[in-house]
Every structure is written in C-alpha cells, then in structure tokens.
Amino acid sequence: MKLQNIDVSHDHFHMARVADMALYLNSICGKSISKEEEDVMILSAFTHDLCDRKYTDVEKGLSELRTWLTSLPISSEQVLSVLHIINTMSYSKVTKYGYPQDLGKWTTAYHHVRVADLIDAYDIHRCYAYQEHAHPEMAEEEKWKAVIELFERRMLTQLDAYILPVCPYAEPIARSRHDQAVKAIEYLKGVYL
Numbered sequence: 001m002k003l004q005n006i007d008v009s010h011d012h013f014h015m016a017r018v019a020d021m022a023l024y025l026n027s028i029c030g031k032s033i034s035k036e037e038e039d040v041m042i043l044s045a046f047t048h049d050l051c052d053r054k055y056t057d058v059e060k061g062l063s064e065l066r067t068w069l070t071s072l073p074i075s076s077e078q079v080l081s082v083l084h085i086i087n088t089m090s091y092s093k094v095t096k097y098g099y100p101q102d103l104g105k106w107t108t109a110y111h112h113v114r115v116a117d118l119i120d121a122y123d124i125h126r127c128y129a130y131q132e133h134a135h136p137e138m139a140e141e142e143k144w145k146a147v148i149e150l151f152e153r154r155m156l157t158q159l160d161a162y163i164l165p166v167c168p169y170a171e172p173i174a175r176s177r178h179d180q181a182v183k184a185i186e187y188l189k190g191v192y193l
C-alpha cells in the first residue's frame with residue numbers, strides 16, 4: 001500500500017515507534033493478551049496513520065487498507081478490528097466521540113496503540129516537521145509559534161485526560177516525556193513569544 005503524501009512526522013519510523021511502545025505497554029500492564037490480539041495491535045500500530053484525513057481521503061484509504069489486510073493470513077474479524085481501531089483512536093475522534101464501546105476483546109490493543117501514539121506526540125521536533133509539511137509558506141518563527149500553541153492546547157493536556165485514566169501503568173514514561181516537553185515549550189516561548 002502506497003504511503004499517501006505522508007511526511008516524516010507520520011512516516012514508517014513513527015509507526016515503528018508506536019508499535020514498539022504498544023508492545024512495551026503490553027509488557028507492563030499486568031495482563032497478557034492473545035497472539036490474535038497482539039497481531040491486531042501491531043497491525044493497527046503500523047497502519048494507524050495511513051487513512052488520516054491530513055494525508056488522504058479517509059474512505060479511500062480504509063478501502064485500500066482493507067484490501068491489503070484481507071490479503072494477510074489473518075481472520076476477517078481481525079481485519080475489521082484493525083480498521084475499527086485505526087478509525088476511532090485518533091485524538092480528534094476520541095475528543096469528539098469518546099472511546100468506542102464495542103471493542104470487546106480488542107480493548108487492550110486499542111488503548112495500547114492509542115496511548116503509544118499519544119506518547120510519540122510529545123516530540124517537539126516531530127511536531128515542527130509536520131508544520132513544515134503542512135505550512136511551507138510559514139516563516140520559521142510562525143511554525144515554532146504553531147508548535148507552542150499545539151502543545152499548550154493539546155499535548156500538554158493529554159496526560160491527565162487521555163492517558164492516565166485508562167493506562168495508569170504508562171505514567172512513568174508518559175510523565176517523563178510530558179515533563180521534557182514542558183521544559184522545551186518553556187524554552188521556545190522564551191525565544192519566540
């Protein structure tokens with residue numbers, strides 16, 4: 001499946017980091033998941049941004065991804081679960097609609113991919129890279145101001161609202177990333193505001 005106009009902020013390295021973090025969260029959460037659930041979690045991590053409306057038509061992306069997933073040696077239930085997870089896990093979907101109530105046995109996979117994606121969002125330079133992609137017309141100062149605004153409005157509020165209530169065991173690593181981001185944003189505010 002072709003990566004649709006995806007820039008460095010959401011590339012395969014991001015997907016691999018999300019998969020690694022989801023596996024790590026799985027290892028510390030205190031309960032085991034089946035191989036079937038782990039496969040869904042990893043596939044969701046590696047595909048979760050392929051149908052993002054920032055980069056492609058969502059329905060077209062989901063259709064192409066469904067075709068690819070169907071070619072894999074996994075069950076149709078797993079295919080539908082991956083598509084359901086990636087179509088409902090984004091920060092914007094969760095803040096608008098809440099968590100899906102019909103995840104059943106895929107709930108752990110869903111939250112570990114979702115939280116892993118949020119933890120990767122603490123990367124200041126990744127956020128700047130997206131601004132460069134989305135707003136090449138902006139001056140460097142304006143891009144950094146946009147990064148500051150995005151972090152203060154969204155990334156620095158996600159720990160208490162969307163990580164700890166569901167995955168409290170993620171606190172040490174998530175709070176460490178959060179605290180690093182707070183320091184970086186304070187520095188950037190001193191430079192650009």
Ligand SMILES: [Fe+2]
Pocket residue numbers: 010014018048049117
């Ligand atoms: Fe992502």
